[in-house]
Amino acid sequence: MVKLESRILDIDYQGVVLNIEDARKIGVLDGDRVQIVRGDKGLFVQAFVVTTKTILPPGIFGIYHKTNERLNSKDGDTFEVRHADRPGSINFIKKKMDNEKLNAEEMKAIVTDIVDDILSPGEISAFIAASYINGLDMDEIEYLTRSMVQTGESLDFSSHPIADKHSIGGVPGNKITLLIVPIIAAGGLKIPKTSSRAITGAGGTADLMEALAPVEFSSTEVARMTEKAGGVIVWGGATNIAPADDKIILYEYPFKIDARGQMLASVMAKKIAVGADLVVIDIPVGNEAKVTTPEEGRKLAREFIELGDRFGIRVECALTYGESPVGHCIGVNLEVREALSVLEGSDFPHSLIQKSLTLAGIVFEMAGKAQSGKGFEMAEEILKSGKALSKMKEIIAVQGGNSDVKSGDLKTGEFSFEVNAPEDGYVIDMKNKALISIARMAGAPHDKGAGIYLHKKRGQRIEKGEPIYTIYAEREWRLEKAIQEARQLMPVLVEGMLIDRVPSDYWRPPMKQ
Numbered sequence: 001m002v003k004l005e006s007r008i009l010d011i012d013y014q015g016v017v018l019n020i021e022d023a024r025k026i027g028v029l030d031g032d033r034v035q036i037v038r039g040d041k042g043l044f045v046q047a048f049v050v051t052t053k054t055i056l057p058p059g060i061f062g063i064y065h066k067t068n069e070r071l072n073s074k075d076g077d078t079f080e081v082r083h084a085d086r087p088g089s090i091n092f093i094k095k096k097m098d099n100e101k102l103n104a105e106e107m108k109a110i111v112t113d114i115v116d117d118i119l120s121p122g123e124i125s126a127f128i129a130a131s132y133i134n135g136l137d138m139d140e141i142e143y144l145t146r147s148m149v150q151t152g153e154s155l156d157f158s159s160h161p162i163a164d165k166h167s168i169g170g171v172p173g174n175k176i177t178l179l180i181v182p183i184i185a186a187g188g189l190k191i192p193k194t195s196s197r198a199i200t201g202a203g204g205t206a207d208l209m210e211a212l213a214p215v216e217f218s219s220t221e222v223a224r225m226t227e228k229a230g231g232v233i234v235w236g237g238a239t240n241i242a243p244a245d246d247k248i249i250l251y252e253y254p255f256k257i258d259a260r261g262q263m264l265a266s267v268m269a270k271k272i273a274v275g276a277d278l279v280v281i282d283i284p285v286g287n288e289a290k291v292t293t294p295e296e297g298r299k300l301a302r303e304f305i306e307l308g309d310r311f312g313i314r315v316e317c318a319l320t321y322g323e324s325p326v327g328h329c330i331g332v333n334l335e336v337r338e339a340l341s342v343l344e345g346s347d348f349p350h351s352l353i354q355k356s357l358t359l360a361g362i363v364f365e366m367a368g369k370a371q372s373g374k375g376f377e378m379a380e381e382i383l384k385s386g387k388a389l390s391k392m393k394e395i396i397a398v399q400g401g402n403s404d405v406k407s408g409d410l411k412t413g414e415f416s417f418e419v420n421a422p423e424d425g426y427v428i429d430m431k432n433k434a435l436i437s438i439a440r441m442a443g444a445p446h447d448k449g450a451g452i453y454l455h456k457k458r459g460q461r462i463e464k465g466e467p468i469y470t471i472y473a474e475r476e477w478r479l480e481k482a483i484q485e486a487r488q489l490m491p492v493l494v495e496g497m498l499i500d501r502v503p504s505d506y507w508r509p510p511m512k513q
């Protein structure tokens, strides 16, 4: 054990930086962990070690921002720093890698160490990869969900029922939450909606809402705002509601994967923690969606319902069309513009309106606000009368955004490229993953003006030379990358169109002797 003086490193990362001489004295190497002890406050914080020869002299150690959130130190404080044992959770991750089943304590240990920033990014990735490859059974998913709830805060509302909705994602352009939340809140139900940022897509609901208002709030603020406006749309990652969730999603995002067990737990932990009584879950089904067949969708729906049952939440699932994008817009500002235009009274795009009203209608029926079969009408009346728009403005205002915003205020990036139809014909295929990939190349979701506008959808007729879709970007180099990606992936197929041309020198028959 050595005594070291602290230096706060204002970098949003976890762990500590030790001079190599101090690290040797303590007996740790890069990648090991130390325990930082502050006797006067009874604090014992574990942290991941990085060493330096030059940046910090012996006697001084650096504390990254995330670790300091726990230590609450300032420059010049003195701590005892000693070797910490390898966390037991690593053995449990290894167990999952070996395809063995984890029990409740083992799962809790993994989740606690993720939340406490004790596991390294590599170790968390290994847990996700092992679960992705070997799967989690219903008991393990229950343990994971419970641990995710218990390692965070829960909301407590003065009155019930609390309604909620969630989409498993996987279909581009799925901006329905921006319509459903104000409709449900305007219908008199409380809906404290927490969303993730993009996981496999080009814009998660938290990314979209951020174009209208701040989305980072504490749990107490989420509860207060919901009591006031009836609903909110916030980023779950900023609250302390199921904090493990976004720490896991962070490592799923680069792979564009959503491990099934993690997905069920991620969605349901948030619903349990906000105190939801009834939840509707959107399961998009399509060739390139997270769920590819209706059978698989029904199986997942049963799993959501069973998981809800284990925690006393009533869950209904809607299998929805996930073969092509929802609406015509993909990417943050484009999607928000499309959603706002519907709230403002546009009856286009029909599919977006239909899907949003159907899901909101299910919630009204589940809550007994509408008779069976009448939920859709109730949702439609709220949308058409402008009550949903007023409620959305209230939600934007309560979250600190500009409630005078109009759909036309949401701007696309200044660089754009139109892809035209090479032939007359019908649009016969739209590849979701390729569209997402192009939108991400163009800068989505980080650059809010980046994305894709689809002029035509699957099944529509198009004439040669007419635009099929336009790519938007905020930076020229990003647009160029997106165009290259589009040339390679060909996300939209028009019948009769040449898919590829293979030159004659691609293959030569052997020469005759």
Ligand SMILES: O=P(O)(O)OC[C@H]1O[C@H](OP(=O)(O)O)[C@H](O)[C@@H]1O
Residues within 6 Å of the ligand: 165, 166, 167, 168, 169, 170, 171, 177, 194, 195, 196, 197, 198, 199, 200, 201, 202, 203, 204, 205, 206, 258
């Ligand atoms: O990026 P992919 O995997 O498509 O989906 C992620 C999105 O799906 C869910 O949507 P919602 O919060 O129910 O609207 C998540 O919260 C997130 O915003």
Ligand SMILES: Nc1ccnc(=O)[nH]1
Residues within 6 Å of the ligand: 166, 167, 168, 169, 195, 196, 199, 258, 262, 263, 264, 266, 267
């Ligand atoms: N894994 C997830 C899928 C969709 N939404 C979430 O919040 N989490």
